[in-house]
Amino acid sequence: xxxxxxxxxxxRGARMLxxxxxxxxxxxxxxxxxxxxxxxxxxxxxxxxxxxxVPDTSExxxxxxxxxxxxxxxxxxxxxxxxxxxxxxxxxxxxLPLFGAIDAAGRPASAFKAxxxxxxxxxxxxxCNVTVSMVHRxxxxxxxxxxxxxxFPYAPGMMVIQAVALAGGDLENGAPAQAIxxxxxxxxxxxxxxxxxxxxxxxxxxxxxxxGTVAVKSPALRDLIGTDAAAALLASEQRMVQLRAQNLAIAxxxxxxxxxxxxxxxxxLRQRVxxxxxxxxxxxxxxKMMEALFARQVVxxxxxxxxxxxxxxxxxxxxxxxxLLLQTEQRQEIAKKxxxxxxxxxxxxxxxxxxxxxTDIQQTERAYVALNATAAxxxxxxxxxxxxxxxxxxxxxxxxxxxxxxxRAAEFDxxxxxxxxxxxxxxxxxxxxxxxxxxx
Numbered sequence: 001x002x003x004x005x006x007x008x009x010x011x012r013g014a015r016m017l018x019x020x021x022x023x024x025x026x027x028x029x030x031x032x033x034x035x036x037x038x039x040x041x042x043x044x045x046x047x048x049x050x051x052x053x054v055p056d057t058s059e060x061x062x063x064x065x066x067x068x069x070x071x072x073x074x075x076x077x078x079x080x081x082x083x084x085x086x087x088x089x090x091x092x093x094x095x096l097p098l099f100g101a102i103d104a105a106g107r108p109a110s111a112f113k114a115x116x117x118x119x120x121x122x123x124x125x126x127x128c129n130v131t132v133s134m135v136h137r138x139x140x141x142x143x144x145x146x147x148x149x150x151x152f153p154y155a156p157g158m159m160v161i162q163a164v165a166l167a168g169g170d171l172e173n174g175a176p177a178q179a180i181x182x183x184x185x186x187x188x189x190x191x192x193x194x195x196x197x198x199x200x201x202x203x204x205x206x207x208x209x210x211x212g213t214v215a216v217k218s219p220a221l222r223d224l225i226g227t228d229a230a231a232a233l234l235a236s237e238q239r240m241v242q243l244r245a246q247n248l249a250i251a252x253x254x255x256x257x258x259x260x261x262x263x264x265x266x267x268x269l270r271q272r273v274x275x276x277x278x279x280x281x282x283x284x285x286x287x288k289m290m291e292a293l294f295a296r297q298v299v300x301x302x303x304x305x306x307x308x309x310x311x312x313x314x315x316x317x318x319x320x321x322x323x324l325l326l327q328t329e330q331r332q333e334i335a336k337k338x339x340x341x342x343x344x345x346x347x348x349x350x351x352x353x354x355x356x357x358x359t360d361i362q363q364t365e366r367a368y369v370a371l372n373a374t375a376a377x378x379x380x381x382x383x384x385x386x387x388x389x390x391x392x393x394x395x396x397x398x399x400x401x402x403x404x405x406x407x408r409a410a411e412f413d414x415x416x417x418x419x420x421x422x423x424x425x426x427x428x429x430x431x432x433x434x435x436x437x438x439x440x
Contacts, residue, residue, distance in 0.1 A: 035108035036156060039417040040399065041138030042088045042104075046096070048079040048120065049129040076129065082120075085135055091402075098123060106400065109134075137417040142167040144423035145392075154417045160394050161411040163421050182378040189371035196364045197225050197233065199357055205237045206354045209245070210347070214238075248346065255339045262332040269325040276318035283311040395422040 038044075052075050086094045092105030094112070099119045104112045113132045120128040139151040140163050147168030155162075200221040208215040215238050217230040225233070290307045293299045394409040397420040415421065 035110060037106055037108055037416070038088055038104045038112060039138055040088050040090055040092060040105050041418050042134065043085055043136040044088070044094065044104075044109075045085050045131075045133045045135050046116065047083040047131045048116075049076045049131075050079050050120075050124070051076050051127040051129060079128070140166075140415055140417070141420040142423065143420065145425055146423050154415070158415045159411070160396070160409050160413050160415060160421060163415060164394075164411075164423060167423075182375065185371065185375045185378055189368065189375045192364055192368040192371050193224070196361065196368050197221060197230075199361045199364060200224065201230075201233045201237045203354065203357045203361065204234060205241045206350060206357060208238075209241055210350045210354065215241075252339065252342070255335065255342070259332060259335045259339065262328060262335060266325065266328050266332060269321060269328060272321050273318065273325060276314065276321055280311070280314050280318055283307070283314050287311045391426045393424050393426045395424070396420070397422060 082097060082099075086096060088094055088104045089101075091101075092103060093101040094104045095101050096116075099116070102112065102115050102119065109132050113130050116130045116132070117128060120126070120130070137154045140154050140158065141151050142163050143149045146164060149167060152163060152166045200218055204218055204221070205215045207213075215234050217227075217234050221230045221233070224230075287304075287307050290299060290304045294301060294304045394411070394413075395406055396409045396413070396415065397404060397406050398416060399418060409421075
């Protein structure tokens with residue numbers, strides 16, 4: 001048998017094996033047609049395993065010129081140079097090294113795998129086993145009257161209604177949900193309004209507390225909640241300020257009384273120092289007199305020593321009173337500085353609170369304006385009670401090869417990778433009939 005005939009016979013055998021495998025897996029070519037088709041944008045992982053026949057050298061060769069050749073073994077090893085991940089190009093083909101471009105889009109993976117096997121046979125004249133697995137599929141795009149338009153991962157067998165569910169549902173059939181969202185937006189707006197009126201009232205009372213005047217309602221507060229409500233809110237805030245002022249006055253009064261008590265203690269100590277000064281002076285004069293008498297030998301040394309000890313003792317007691325007086329004066333200075341520091345901290349706290357309130361007012365005003373506009377827009381776009389809703393229409397925009405087609409779809413129709421699902425609201429049959437009558 002020639003090499004060409006042997007090669008053709010092996011190729012026919014490979015085709016028969018492929019057909020048998022197809023019948024075993026799918027039953028018939030018609031049943032195999034339900035296999036998902038490859039689409040542009042799909043990313044495939046292709047692995048080649050080359051099959052080779054090598055002599056079996058597990059047994060030692062026997063001596064003799066007429067011994068038969070050793071049997072052949074089937075071995076398989078991966079072709080790393082050909083295996084890898086490949087994408088279905090916009091033209092619908094997959095480009096592989098050495099093989100070139102092979103058609104893939106619109107065909108099942110089994111057919112694409114069979115073409116890869118034939119290409120390997122033609123190039124290397126050897127058989128191979130090819131595996132093709134899906135790594136990534138093009139997403140589904142949902143646009144139109146849905147809550148969250150965008151792209152979503154494709155799942156095998158995905159239906160139109162499932163894609164719409166991923167996009168948050170259509171707005172027309174979601175009118176109750178839209179009403180709930182409108183109510184929530186209005187609640188957020190009302191919450192921002194309450195925060196804003198509280199901040200405006202607090203600003204007014206902080207300014208009055210800083211300046212020592214009566215709180216006056218601002219035009220912004222009056223425009224926000226009205227004159228009467230603004231006056232009531234300011235009165236409530238003013239009562240809180242009065243209570244806080246009373247607490248501060250009590251604390252300040254306690255500090256002032258402590259300072260006054262220290263002042264009285266200082267006066268008493270100064271009087272004691274003056275008394276000790278007089279006694280020290282008297283004892284000093286007596287000591288001088290006794291020393292003069294001792295010099296004339298009128299008195300004895302023991303009496304002079306007694307007078308000297310009395311003088312030194314009085315001088316020491318006077319020094320102790322002076323030290324106590326200095327310590328008391330220091331305590332008075334510390335108490336006065338603490339009182340001044342408390343007043344300064346109160347003014348600084350008022351300025352800091354006023355600055356913070358002004359910043360919060362600016363932020364809350366911006367939030368309130370945005371939420372008010374959003375709530376008003378949602379209220380206008382919300383379907384009115386009793387209004388007849390339109391019919392939801394699903395259009396699938398699908399690219400096949402170089403052409404793009406748009407087809408009408410039902411909720412349970414299947415989607416393909418890369419499809420664009422457009423959801424729109426069309427007129428109802430009743431509205432169409434009314435329009436036709438109006439045209440006539």
